[in-house]
Amino acid sequence: MTDAQTVLIAGGSGFIGTELISQLREHGHRVVVLVRHATHHPDERMWDPDAGWLNPETIERADAVINLSGASISRLPWTLSYKRTILESRVNATTTLATAIRKASKPPAVFLSGSAVGFYGDRPGEVLTEQSSVGDGFLPKVVDAWESASREVSPATRVTNFRTGVVIGNGGLVNTLKLITKLGGAGPLGSGAQHWPWISLYDEAAGIRHLLDSSLSGPVNLCAPNPATAGDVMKTIARLEHRPYWLPAPSWAIKGALADAGRELILADQNQSSQLLAADGFDFRDTSLDETLEQALGRNPQVA
Numbered sequence: 001m002t003d004a005q006t007v008l009i010a011g012g013s014g015f016i017g018t019e020l021i022s023q024l025r026e027h028g029h030r031v032v033v034l035v036r037h038a039t040h041h042p043d044e045r046m047w048d049p050d051a052g053w054l055n056p057e058t059i060e061r062a063d064a065v066i067n068l069s070g071a072s073i074s075r076l077p078w079t080l081s082y083k084r085t086i087l088e089s090r091v092n093a094t095t096t097l098a099t100a101i102r103k104a105s106k107p108p109a110v111f112l113s114g115s116a117v118g119f120y121g122d123r124p125g126e127v128l129t130e131q132s133s134v135g136d137g138f139l140p141k142v143v144d145a146w147e148s149a150s151r152e153v154s155p156a157t158r159v160t161n162f163r164t165g166v167v168i169g170n171g172g173l174v175n176t177l178k179l180i181t182k183l184g185g186a187g188p189l190g191s192g193a194q195h196w197p198w199i200s201l202y203d204e205a206a207g208i209r210h211l212l213d214s215s216l217s218g219p220v221n222l223c224a225p226n227p228a229t230a231g232d233v234m235k236t237i238a239r240l241e242h243r244p245y246w247l248p249a250p251s252w253a254i255k256g257a258l259a260d261a262g263r264e265l266i267l268a269d270q271n272q273s274s275q276l277l278a279a280d281g282f283d284f285r286d287t288s289l290d291e292t293l294e295q296a297l298g299r300n301p302q303v304a
Helices: 015-026 056-060 080-103 138-150 173-182 201-213 230-240 251-258 260-266 275-279 289-296
Strands: 006-010 030-035 044-048 064-067 110-116 158-164 166-168 198-200 218-222
Touching (some): 006 015, 015 201, 056 080, 064 080, 080 110, 138 260, 166 173, 201 218, 218 275, 251 260
Parallel strands (some): 006 030, 030 044, 110 158, 158 218
16 A cells, blocks of 8 residues: 555454554554454454454455464364364455445445365465365365355455465464474474465565555465465474474374374465566565574575
């Protein structure tokens, strides 16, 4: 966005949300955060997505809305109860926001709603673009429902769904993989050849900021332009942590221990393309997996 605007964010306290809010404020925007508890800051507003409640004035005072809400998919195991939480936390929040936008007398110009590479499922041998079809499995069904809920808005509001993969920064999945490596467990996850679409935390937030001012609508892949495999990620972390890369975790063991989570989070092959975002003029800051992991692990701090 060229001019300073008011951006309403749902899910702003998480890994991505914290970085995004920081970048938006650095660029002069006012950020208002939706919270489920009593407000403690002038730029907080209460809402109850499970009950479908949001004060209409909150939406009408926003120039743009960004939805990052959703229970973590990296929390394991995926019990039947937690699967419902994964689905409902996304659909309920998105439906609440979309309904408020649709009913608003002055709807925001832009609604950016989170999505995930999980839409595509396990697709070995394919390059996945925004035109690729929905895959099979639990996560594709969740993401499809999540995106569908975002479209029920005012015709005056542009809707864009940013499909995110593995976000690499100081926190999130990297902390889990670092701990596994320190304990001597680094090694091939299944074959290790499956593509893990990745993006730095900085570029994830910068990409979302770019989409605020873009004309793109519908799904947009958010991933670095240089693909990497699970083996690439684990080998690099092992090297940076001075630990061996040797202990394989066979596919049958991962599936047996984690069921759908193992199949869809760890073993899925997803060679996601970011060409649409690049063609729209987004300039990735972080294109090297090694350097991005070095920065995330504190080996090579980068000054933005």
